[in-house]
Amino acid sequence: EAQVTQNPRYLITVTGKKLTVTCSQNMNHEYMSWYRQDPGLGLRQIYYSMNVEVTDKGDVPEGYKVSRKEKRNFPLILESPSPNQTSLYFCASRPQTGGIDTQYFGPGTRLTVL
Amino acid sequence: AQSVTQLGSHVSVSEGALVLLRCNYSSSVPPYLFWYVQYPNQGLQLLLKYTSAATLVKGINGFEAEFKKSETSFHLTKPSAHMSDAAEYFCAVSAITGGFKTIFGAGTRLFVKA
Numbered sequence: 001e002a003q004v005t006q007n008p009r010y011l012i013t014v015t016g017k018k019l020t021v022t023c024s025q026n027m028n029h030e031y032m033s034w035y036r037q038d039p040g041l042g043l044r045q046i047y048y049s050m051n052v053e054v055t056d057k058g059d060v061p062e063g064y065k066v067s068r069k070e071k072r073n074f075p076l077i078l079e080s081p082s083p084n085q086t087s088l089y090f091c092a093s094r095p096q097t098g099g100i101d102t103q104y105f106g107p108g109t110r111l112t113v114l
Numbered sequence: 115a116q117s118v119t120q121l122g123s124h125v126s127v128s129e130g131a132l133v134l135l136r137c138n139y140s141s142s143v144p145p146y147l148f149w150y151v152q153y154p155n156q157g158l159q160l161l162l163k164y165t166s167a168a169t170l171v172k173g174i175n176g177f178e179a180e181f182k183k184s185e186t187s188f189h190l191t192k193p194s195a196h197m198s199d200a201a202e203y204f205c206a207v208s209a210i211t212g213g214f215k216t217i218f219g220a221g222t223r224l225f226v227k228a
Contacts, residue, residue: 004157035218040123042204043158043218058215090157100146100165103216105157 002027006091006106013081014114021076021109023091030096032074033058033103034066036087043090049074050096081113116141116207120219128227133177133192135222137205140186147188148206148216149179158204164188175199200226 004025013019025032033048035058045058049068063085065077074093078085091106121136139145146165150158162173169181175198179190188205205219 033216040220042120042220045215048215092158100163102148102160102163103158105150105159107157108155 002104004091004093004104004106006089006109008109009107010110012112012114015082016080019078019081019111021078021089021091021111023074023076023106024072025074025091025093025104026072027093027095027104028071029093029104030071032068032091032093034064034074034076035090035092036060037090037108038087046076046089081111083113085111086113087111116145116209116211116217118205118207118217118219120203120205120222122222123220124223124225126225126227127195129197130194133190133195133199133224135190135203135205135224137179137188137190137219138186139188139205139207141207141209141211143209143211145207145209146214147179147181148208149173149177149188149190150204150206150218152202152204152221154201161190161203195224195226197226197228200224 007022030051034046035043044060047066049055089109092103094101094103117140119138148163149161152158162171164181172178177192202223208216
């Protein structure tokens with residue numbers, strides 16, 4: 001089954017404690033992206049990757065890091081989480097054939113930073 | 115740069131009534147337009163997309179949307195609402211000038227009353 005998986009689905013942590021949210025896709029997609037969803041703001045892109053070892057900032061990259069060492073995986077790293085990073089996070093992937101392609105979303109990770 | 119405005123953060127309809135969710139976009143070049151749906155505790159999934167072919171686009175679950183260039187609109191409609199349509203709906207745009215990055219609207223939550 002074609003899918004994007006994220007782990008964990010729910011996470012409560014404390015300020016400053018490093019964490020990683022994993023994302024994996026099995027569709028051989030080149031393009032992967034991380035979004036955060038906040039009420040009234042829709043989805044905002046944090047980082048994206050157009051292929052292995054190619055990553056770039058989205059609209060709200062501050063406080064986040066990513067890596068793309070393998071095509072299927074695109075982890076999101078919060079080196080020192082802060083309460084304003086409490087949000088719902090989505091990973092997504094699509095083929096790198098231009099903007100007409102559908103993005104496939106993971107189920108989301110709800111993060112609370114105390 | 116592209117942008118999307120969804121009019122109405124909440125829309126309430128009775129079961130069997132017409133569903134109309136409004137979306138206006140801004141783009142200096144021909145856009146690609148999408149509607150995604152998010153059911154509770156799930157990721158987003160594609161309802162339909164406009165990719166410069168037919169201006170009336172039919173999607174899943176009886177939804178359709180019409181691209182109107184003169185009005186810069188891409189409103190989502192469904193003739194008869196069903197209880198299972200209750201969800202959050204996101205309009206999104208991408209275009210070549212934005213590197214095909216997808217820009218999402220703030221979302222409209224649809225309530226369906228029995």
